[in-house]
Amino acid sequence: MKKISTFIFVTALSAFWGFSCESASDSINKPDDSAPNPTAGEYQAVVAFPNLTFDDPVELTHASDGTSKLYVAEQRGVIRVFDNATSTAQANVFLDIDSKVDAGGEMGLLGLAFHPDFKNNGYFYVNYTRNTPTRQTVIARFKVNSGAQTADAGSEKILLTFDQPYTNHNGGKLAFGADGYLYIATGDGGSGGDPQNNAQNRKNLLGKILRINVIASESGTYTIPGDNPYKGNSEGFREEIYAYGLRNPWRFSFDHTNNNLWVADVGQNEVEEIDIVTKGGNYGWKIKEGNRCFDASANCNQANLIAPVWAYNQGTDGRSVTGGVVYRGTKLPDLAGKYVFGDYVSGKIWSLKYDGSKATESGDKFSNVSTVSAFGEDAAKELYILDYSAGKIYTLQKK
Numbered sequence: 001m002k003k004i005s006t007f008i009f010v011t012a013l014s015a016f017w018g019f020s021c022e023s024a025s026d027s028i029n030k031p032d033d034s035a036p037n038p039t040a041g042e043y044q045a046v047v048a049f050p051n052l053t054f055d056d057p058v059e060l061t062h063a064s065d066g067t068s069k070l071y072v073a074e075q076r077g078v079i080r081v082f083d084n085a086t087s088t089a090q091a092n093v094f095l096d097i098d099s100k101v102d103a104g105g106e107m108g109l110l111g112l113a114f115h116p117d118f119k120n121n122g123y124f125y126v127n128y129t130r131n132t133p134t135r136q137t138v139i140a141r142f143k144v145n146s147g148a149q150t151a152d153a154g155s156e157k158i159l160l161t162f163d164q165p166y167t168n169h170n171g172g173k174l175a176f177g178a179d180g181y182l183y184i185a186t187g188d189g190g191s192g193g194d195p196q197n198n199a200q201n202r203k204n205l206l207g208k209i210l211r212i213n214v215i216a217s218e219s220g221t222y223t224i225p226g227d228n229p230y231k232g233n234s235e236g237f238r239e240e241i242y243a244y245g246l247r248n249p250w251r252f253s254f255d256h257t258n259n260n261l262w263v264a265d266v267g268q269n270e271v272e273e274i275d276i277v278t279k280g281g282n283y284g285w286k287i288k289e290g291n292r293c294f295d296a297s298a299n300c301n302q303a304n305l306i307a308p309v310w311a312y313n314q315g316t317d318g319r320s321v322t323g324g325v326v327y328r329g330t331k332l333p334d335l336a337g338k339y340v341f342g343d344y345v346s347g348k349i350w351s352l353k354y355d356g357s358k359a360t361e362s363g364d365k366f367s368n369v370s371t372v373s374a375f376g377e378d379a380a381k382e383l384y385i386l387d388y389s390a391g392k393i394y395t396l397q398k399k
C-alpha cells in the first residue's frame with residue numbers, strides 16, 4: 001500500500017494563489033430552476049458505511065445500472081465496489097491497475113465515470129497518471145467481466161494521453177454530461193503560477209475542461225462533438241477543448257435539473273473559486289485568480305473572461321477548494337437545489353444558492369470533515385463526502 005502523505009497532497013493541491021480587480025459577472029449562465037429559496041438548516045456529517053475504510057479515496061460514483069452498487073476510486077489505482085447499505089461489511093476490488101499507476105502527491109487514479117449505457121456495454125472510463133512513461137495522464141476505457149462483479153484489467157483501451165510537465169495540478173475528474181459526451185478536467189500542468197502559460201494556450205489540453213464523444217464499440221476511440229467550440233478551427237487549437245483558463249479544477253459536477261456544470265478551481269496564492277462552466281468559456285487563469293488580477297504588473301486584460309460565481313479568500317475558510325454537487329436527493333429537502341462543497345485544508349463544508357448569475361451562501365451550517373477530497377452521489381442523488389486521510393465516507397443528516 002502506497003500511503004500518500006496528506007501534507008504532500010495539501011501542498012501540491014493548494015500550492016499558491018490572488019484577489020482584486022472586480023469584474024462584471026458574465027450573464028451567459030442559465031437561470032436556475034430549482035425550488036424556491038429553501039431555508040437554512042444545520043447538518044452533521046455521519047459515517048455512511050461504518051465497516052468500510054478506503055485507501056486515499058478520491059471518487060465515489062455509481063453505474064446507473066439499476067443496482068445499489070457504489071464504486072470508490074482509491075488514488076493508488078484500485079476501484080472498489082460495495083452494496084449501498086449502512087451495514088455493508090466489505091468493499092471488493094473491482095479493478096486493480098496499481099502496477100501501472102504512479103500515485104503520490106496529486107498523481108494517481110483520479111477519475112472514474114461509467115458509460116451511460118454501462119448496463120448493456122459494460123464500459124467505464126478512468127483518468128490516471130501512469131508510471132511508464134512518467135508524468136503522463138491517461139484517459140482509458142475498461143470493461144467489466146461477465147457477471148459485472150469485477151472488471152477486466154486487460155481490457156484497457158487508451159483513448160487519450162498527454163504529458164504532465166510537473167507532478168501537480170492534474171485535475172482528474174471525468175463525468176458524462178446529459179449530452180452523452182465525456183467531460184474531462186485537466187490542470188494547468190503544475191508547478192506554481194502556470195510557468196508555461198498552459199491554461200490560456202488552446203493549443204494544448206492543460207488547464208481545460210475537455211469534451212469528447214466516446215465510441216462505445218470495440219475500437220474504443222473517440223470523436224469530437226459537432227458543436228465543440230474549436231472543431232474544425234484553423235488556428236491549431238485542440239478540438240477536445242470545451243472551456244479553458246483553469247488552474248486545477250478539483251472536482252466538477254452537473255446539476256441534474258438544468259445541466260449546469262459546476263467546477264471548483266483551486267487557487268494559487270489567495271483565492272479559491274467556483275465556476276459555472278459554459279462552452280467556449282475562458283475562466284481567467286492565469287490572468288486572474290478568482291476575482292482579482294493574478295499578477296497586476298502583467299497584462300490583466302479581462303475582456304471575455306468569465307468571473308467565478310463565487311470565491312473565497314485563503315484563510316480560516318481554507319486554502320484548497322473541493323467541488324461538490326447541487327443536491328437533488330430527497331432525504332434532505334432543505335438542501336434541495338443548493339450547491340454543497342468543501343475545502344480540503346479546513347474541512348469546512350458550505351452550501352450556495354444560485355440565482356442564474358450569482359451564487360450566495362445559503363447560511364446552512366455543517367460539521368467539518370477533515371481532508372475532504374471529493375463529493376459523490378448515489379443513484380438516488382443522495383450526497384456523500386470523502387475523507388481522504390481517514391478513508392471514510394460520510395453522508396449528511398439534519399440535526
Ligand SMILES: [Ca+2]
Binds near residue numbers: 164166167
Ligand atoms: Ca501536472
Ligand SMILES: [Ca+2]
Binds near residue numbers: 285290
Ligand atoms: Ca478563474
